[in-house]
Amino acid sequence: MAAVKGPSLSGARLYRAGRRWFSRSRAIGKRAWLSQGDGSVSKKLLPVVILSAVALFAGYEYYRAQSLIPPDGVFQGYIEGEFVLVGPEQGGRIKELDLTEGDDVAKGAVLFTVDERAARERLxxxxxxxxxxxxxxxxxxxxxxxxxxxxxxxxxxxxxxxxxxxxxxxxxxxxxxxxxxxxxxxxxxxxxxxxxxxxxxxxxxxxxxxxxxxxxxxxxxxxxxxxxxxxxxxxxxxxIALTKLTVHAPVNGKVQQILFRAGEIVAAGQPVVQLLPPARLKALFFVPETQRASLKKGMEVRIACDSCPQDLSATVSFLSRDAEFTPPVIFSAEERSKLVFRIEARLSEAGRFLSPGQPVTVHLAGPQS
CATH class of the missing domain: 1.10.287.470 (Helix hairpin bin)
Structure with missing residues (x-):
């Protein structure tokens, strides 16, 4: 893993110089106040005090900004899921739906049924x-x-x-x-x-x-x-129309959201259940233009997050060709107008416990790691 880059030397020196200048100015002002006896600050010392405060503040802000910039090869991102939206091919009133959000369903399992009386009469x-x-x-x-x-x-x-x-x-x-x-x-x-x-x-x-x-x-x-x-x-x-009123799970997955309940009317093709297949989790992060060339499709990256195992990895599956502005969800310490590239990495089987929207840190695997 690349070593974390700390604040630049010029910023630290500027911060320490500002503190020394402010301390000396305060000492000089205190002596002048004691010498005059009336408690008033000399007009000659007032600009010195103001400049010391400004230098101290500027040095501190620069030092803090530099300390927040992540090292090369480390990016902030989040987990995104490719959901499967399941709905009926024939519209009607939902008759049975015995699911709760978070349930694991197998491919071919019955998700819900639509009232079949009209279809049976037609048959x-x-x-x-x-x-x-x-x-x-x-x-x-x-x-x-x-x-x-x-x-x-x-x-x-x-x-x-x-x-x-x-x-x-x-x-x-x-x-x-x-x-x-x-x-x-x-x-x-x-x-x-x-x-x-x-x-x-x-x-x-x-x-x-x-x-x-x-x-x-x-x-x-x-x-x-x-x-x-x-x-x-x-x-x-x-x-066929009668059999399609019983909707089955097209893939193995976890029920993420139930959009309609039993007794409600849905149109043909309208999503009722949202499934998340375990193999369709990916880490989404953004890299600056200067580091875009270091990533290639099929490249392995390491994923870190709170309570994540040490060996969690992902494989880069998508690299955007078009630059874009940093999205608001990524908190960057650099300029907001800087263009970045969207990168997607498929999680390994060990990372299928992660949830969509969970923040992660992506480390590039390579000689610097």
């Missing part, structure tokens, strides 16, 4: 829509008539065939009688007409059965299949 609605679309598709892809109706049509076809057989027999008999001049042409024409009617009735029954066994047109079937796929997608989305 039931999508399931019913899917079942309806599936039934319509099955109806279109199956026969257009039910089996009972097809059996009725088959019975009608049997009657039509029997009527046709009878009409054929009657037509043959009338044709034979008409050739022998036994019957009139009128009876022959009637038998022939009955035969044609019976054949047409049989053909009609056969076509009705064939049509009853055919599915619907292909474009209707395609539309029904698309409706089923859309219903399945809506049901899957409703299931």
């Amino acid at each position: 039931n609605e999508t399931r019913a829509a899917e079942a309806r679309a599936t039934a319509e598709l099955e109806n279109l892809t199956s026969a257009q008539q039910r089996p009972e109706q097809i059996r009725i049509l088959q019975a009608a076809l049997g009657r039509a065939k029997a009527d046709l057989d009878l009409a054929v027999t009657n037509l043959q008999r009338q044709a034979d009688l008409y050739r022998r001049k036994v019957t009139s042409k009128e009876h022959f024409d009637t038998a022939r007409s009955n035969f044609l009617k019976a054949r047409a009735a049989r053909d009609e029954s056969q076509r009705q059965i064939s049509y009853a066994r055919m599915p619907a047109r292909q474009n209707l079937i395609n539309a029904a299949r698309s409706a089923v796929e859309a219903a399945k997608a809506a049901r899957a989305q409703a299931e």
Whole structure:
């Protein structure tokens, strides 16, 4: 560790000279007062007394300012945490939240739940829509008539065939009688007409059965299949929306702050719980431009604080490229307008007990340490 730089020699000499000058002036004034006897200070000695007081004050202030300047390689900083803000993806009223600030939670643990009644109703609605679309598709892809109706049509076809057989027999008999001049042409024409009617009735029954066994047109079937796929997608989305109402911890961490309580309404994406992962603590400090080049990413630095272990270290993870003014939280004895660079150092596992905002002293590791 670099040795602590004390006040400059000129400041100490100025301080000691001012004290001697003030002491001599006070002694001279005392003798002059005793010699005059009236207790009044000589006008010639008054400027000497004033200058002695000014020199004493200036020397003391310079000495005190120099003693407050930290040595090279030592910087004041504080601990900062990278918090994880956890909120619901679906808005609603918080139903359950059984956490207290300071609790340790594991990744995947339930943090809180949002009222799921509306989401559950939506899921039931999508399931019913899917079942309806599936039934319509099955109806279109199956026969257009039910089996009972097809059996009725088959019975009608049997009657039509029997009527046709009878009409054929009657037509043959009338044709034979008409050739022998036994019957009139009128009876022959009637038998022939009955035969044609019976054949047409049989053909009609056969076509009705064939049509009853055919599915619907292909474009209707395609539309029904698309409706089923859309219903399945809506049901899957409703299931996902329902599961997202139970919010789990995305990482291991400690509960730092609870922003909403059970019974309060939150919007989608609004933070409810603030977590601090143990590996996301870092020391933040600022270095002047003259010492900026001595730090590099991956460099190890030592951390010191009240009640901290001696072997506490951190690794430089970020070096700002832009200069800035010294932040108010860093109490610097140098000029406030001096530009500094922001540096971040990731704490080792031994430093995970530190708290955000805790002040620390950062020592650069190197030949001077």
